[in-house]
Amino acid sequence: MSYMVMGVSGSGKSTVGKLLAQRLGLHFIDADDHHLAPSVEKMSQGIPLTDEDRQAWLQKLNHLLLEAERTNQEVVLACSALKEQYRQVLRQNLTLPLKIIYLHGEERVLRHRMRSRQGHFMKDVLLASQLATLEIPADALRVDITHPPEQIVEQIIQFTTAMHPSSTTGTTASFGIIGLGVMGKSLALNLAGKGITVGVYNRTVPGVEEKVAERFAEEHPQQPLVPFSDMDRFVQALEKPRRILLMVKAGKPVDLLLEQLHPLLEEGDLVMDGGNSHYLDTNRRTIEMHNHRLHFLGVGISGGEEGALKGPSLMPGGEREGYQKVADLLEKLAARDQRGVPCCTYIGPQGAGHFVKMVHNGIEYAEMQALAEAYQLLRFHLNFSPAAIAEEFTAWQSSGLNSYLLEITIAILQKQEDGGLLLDKILDAAEQKGTGGWSTTAALDLGASLDPIAAAVMARYLSAQKEQRVQAAALYGILPEQLVGVPLLHAQQLRQAYEAVRLINHAVGFELIRQASRQYLWHLNLSEIARIWTNGCIIRSELMEELTELLQEETPLLQHPRVVERMSGLLLAFKETVAAGLKANAAQPVFSSALNYFLGYTTAQSPANLIQAQRDFFGAHTFRRVDQPLDQSFHVEW
Known part of the structure; x- marks a missing residue:
């Protein structure tokens, strides 16, 4: 077997290819050494090569591969080979398999590498054209360039060993x-x-x-x-x-x-x-x-x-x-x-890992429901078209609210089928696999508040009662054509309310993790948990990037100075949005529960003393007094 290490400029083809050839004892060919002089001159000036420019170069490389095969040499070729038609030219008339190793890297990493190297004719201005030209082969071994070259070569060698395992x-x-x-x-x-x-x-x-x-x-x-x-x-x-x-x-x-x-x-x-x-x-x-x-x-x-x-x-x-x-x-x-x-x-x-994943899913439930409630207000009460909602949500992305769930919601609002919005053909009955409900049960077990997440779970249960909901809407006269508009509510207020809901949702989720960590003696690192949620997962977002920093402190999120300042600026719009929506018959389980949680959380003197007095009245459950040590309990004959 011979090998071709391919990728755009800056991916490290030459370095990896040379190391691989040394490790396997094979002949090495660097395609950059065989470019024709006019092509080198064009690239030095930042001018992209055309297919015609590359043709003679590819044929020359194919000739070198055929010559190596004729002399029973296996080779490692380092070549950009960006298009499938280029790779077909390189493979022409070969009898030995040519295994492709594709070196993958993000554009920012590639550009940094290209700017850092000296004396190379390939300029970083050409990177965009190379990425646009690139056709990734389906049969390639894909390797991430963030690893050191030696580690990449080791991965490739492990692959070749796997293809020819030892029978002994x-x-x-x-x-x-x-x-x-x-x-x-x-x-x-x-x-x-x-x-x-x-x-x-x-x-x-x-x-x-x-x-x-x-x-x-x-x-x-x-x-x-x-x-x-x-x-x-x-x-x-x-x-x-x-x-x-x-x-x-x-x-x-x-x-x-x-x-x-x-x-x-x-x-x-x-x-x-x-x-x-x-x-x-x-x-x-x-x-x-x-x-x-x-x-x-x-x-x-x-x-x-x-x-x-x-x-x-x-x-x-x-x-x-x-x-x-x-x-x-x-x-x-x-x-x-x-x-x-x-x-x-x-x-x-x-079970700390599965507990944290469970809370992740709970936060996800509330994030999805919050977006659904924002969509409902925009479309059915503010009379935004689906295209206009997608445009509004796109504007939210650039105002610090970008997230994976917001991205997919925009895509859903743009998906057409047979000339109509596909979303309108989907039954409004949400399903679930149980992890959101487990979060709510865990919160009850740990004595933690989880209002927006619990509300999102219950909203899914209620949505599943489609037949009863249709009947009830008719009985109470709350039909789609009779929905109430909210002319005094502006999309900017809704955006601020959504931002507030997200802050509260994440705060209660991380507080649940903190409570579990204390009760089970798990010693969880909340900042590190937020970090691993910044990419790969469903709730990745700009906010999560910020939480990685904020959670380095022991302060609860809703008491962090940065969050206090932000929530103080959002609160009026948050309250006006929930009030206007409820007046317009728009159910807002997550928006309203998040607001109720926040108002309860920021209430220094709650009416819970009356509840405790009631408990003592009918059940002699005792109570503590504000004018006595808190470790003492009292009961009176009411």
Whole structure:
């Protein structure tokens, strides 16, 4: 096999290609050395090359590859090879396979590299044209350029080893994944694309699930995927200590798999649960696996299918020793924050990882509901068209409110089908998988307030009662054509109200994590949790970037000076928005519950003393007095 290291200028093709050739003992060809003089002159002047300019150069490189093949030489070619038609010219008449390694990097990183190097004819002004021209090959081994060249070469060599495993060791995979649903497949391709050999296993159900792993590997022949339908063979094929990720449905299926697995494993092996398991189940499983002298991690994974493939946010919790055994691979799997640091960190012991993922999903529920309420006010009460709402939301993006959920909401508002808005054809009955409800239950268990998140969960339950809602709307005369406008409400006020809701939603979510950390003695780092939520996950946003800094202090978010100043400026518009919406018959469960929470939170003297007096009156539950030590309780005969 020969190799072609490809990518745009600044990706490090020459450096990586030369190192790879040295490690494998192969002949190295740097395509930059073979450009024709007129082409070098054009690029030196910042003028992009045309397809015609490149033709003679590509044919020359193809001739060099054919000559190497004629003399039985395997080679490493470093070449931009931006288009598929260029790669076809390079491969013309070759009989040996030419494995493509694509070096991927973000534009800002590439531009910085190009500006830093000296004496190269390729100017950074040409980067934009190269990126526009680039056609990424589907069969390439994709490697992130943020890694050092030596590490990139090591990934490539691991890949080649996986393609030709040793028959004497019996070991073919560095990492194992059980369960090849959408997420399991995407995670496997993520790691495999980085040169990690992945063993993949899926159960067999006759007539329903057969040869799932084998077909998956066949669909991706260029990736280091080793398929299994036999559990024993799968386990035996993994490097020791074994590292296995379960991507199966939460609940009983996880327990059944662990019962099947632990007799096949050896002391020190590691099993991870990447599903949305309840954190109390993860607490129990950690103890059970420890009793078998095995490590267990509950790994929260956020990002959906795209995140799993390109880089999710990972929240591993359990024994620190277990995390240390797999940290290198999880960090390769994860997304990167603005500084290039993996969006993965050791969360804490027991079920801390799954607890944090549960709260992530709770915040997500409230964020989605808040956007839905803003959309409802804009469209049905302020008479904005869907296109105008998309335009308004786009303006919000540039005012500090940008987030992944806002981005996808704009895209949804622009999606047409058969000449009409697709959104209008979707039934207004929201579904859920349970994690939002778990957050609410956890808040009750921990004695924490979670108003906007709990309201978002209940709003989904209520939305599911479609038939009753339609009947009730008719009975009370609150029909779409009879909705009340709110002419005194402006979109700018709604934007400010939405900003306030988001601050409160994130504040209550992180306070729940703080409460759990204290009660369970987990010692969680809230700032680090916010950091790993800045990329890869569903609730990534500009606000999360800011929270990474604010949460470095112990001060509750709503008492941080920066947040106090901001909320003080937003409060009037927030109250006017909720009041106007309710007068117009617009249900605002998250907006109104967030406002109620904030007003209650900022009330120095609440009416709760009356409640405590009532409790003592009918049940002798006692009360504390403001004029006596607070550790004393009192009861009176009312």
